[in-house]
Amino acid sequence: MSLYHLSHYEIKRGKNKVIIPLGSTEQHGPHLPVSTDTIIAEYFANQLTKKIPSYSLSGIPSGVSFEHRPFFNISITNDLLSELLTQICVSLGENGFNQIIILNGHRGNMGVVQYVPQKVEKINPKVKVYGINYWQLIERDFDHGGIVETSLMLAISPKLVQMSKAKSGYLNRKMLHATYSSFLSNSSSFKITKNGVLGDPRNATKEEGKKIISTTLKNLLRTIKELDRLLAT
Numbered sequence: 635m636s637l638y639h640l641s642h643y644e645i646k647r648g649k650n651k652v653i654i655p656l657g658s659t660e661q662h663g664p665h666l667p668v669s670t671d672t673i674i675a676e677y678f679a680n681q682l683t684k685k686i687p688s689y690s691l692s693g694i695p696s697g698v699s700f701e702h703r704p705f706f707n708i709s710i711t712n713d714l715l716s717e718l719l720t721q722i723c724v725s726l727g728e729n730g731f732n733q734i735i736i737l738n739g740h741r742g743n744m745g746v747v748q749y750v751p752q753k754v755e756k757i758n759p760k761v762k763v764y765g766i767n768y769w770q771l772i773e774r775d776f777d778h779g780g781i782v783e784t785s786l787m788l789a790i791s792p793k794l795v796q797m798s799k800a801k802s803g804y805l806n807r808k809m810l811h812a813t814y815s816s817f818l819s820n821s822s823s824f825k826i827t828k829n830g831v832l833g834d835p836r837n838a839t840k841e842e843g844k845k846i847i848s849t850t851l852k853n854l855l856r857t858i859k860e861l862d863r864l865l866a867t
């Protein structure tokens with residue numbers, strides 16, 4: 635359930651976790667909207683609230699996407715994102731929420747998400763923050779506007795997908811895996827794709843999206859359970 639739809643009197647603190655979907659605003663090729671990462675992160679956050687005692691917040695649409703230049707992106711710096719997430723978590727802690735999940739939907743935010751739990755813990759040791767990158771649990775090779783993201787969007791928000799415009803992008807996965815860090819640190823990395831796509835979205839289907847959702851949700855729940863167990867000891 636979204637916390638934003640509740641009144642002050644309805645919000646139950648204590649054992650409930652708060653899930654912060656973290657997205658981006660960046661090009662996803664000619665067939666997907668710039669909100670793709672935020673929509674997917676919000677979707678998984680909302681699904682999780684049906685499975686575990688928790689509330690979700692609206693997705694944060696501002697991430698670190700400078701690598702998409704000169705394609706469209708609205709980006710903020712690592713420092714600002716780190717400060718934003720840290721302050722939101724500290725404020726949630728002051729409001730009685732001690733378990734927070736940052737559900738990240740964009741690779742460029744990874745570096746920040748990794749350190750926010752430590753920053754928050756230094757300010758308020760009672761607040762535990764789990765930073766989870768959902769795509770690490772999808773059991774597929776991740777892409778950008780390729781078959782995975784496009785299938786997910788067909789399952790979550792089909793009206794926003796323009797399949798007739800879907801075209802194959804950059805396909806050399808081995809090279810990408812080997813050089814991803816330097817790829818991301820180059821502020822115009824996506825130029826090599828020509829059309830902004832990593833992977834091939836043309837065979838994407840709603841059914842494939844549903845399969846990815848089901849696997850990912852299972853893995854997310856397993857991961858959260860395990861983090862609960864580890865952090866309780």
Ligand SMILES: [Zn+2]
Binds near residue numbers: 662739740778783
């Ligand atoms: Zn994406």
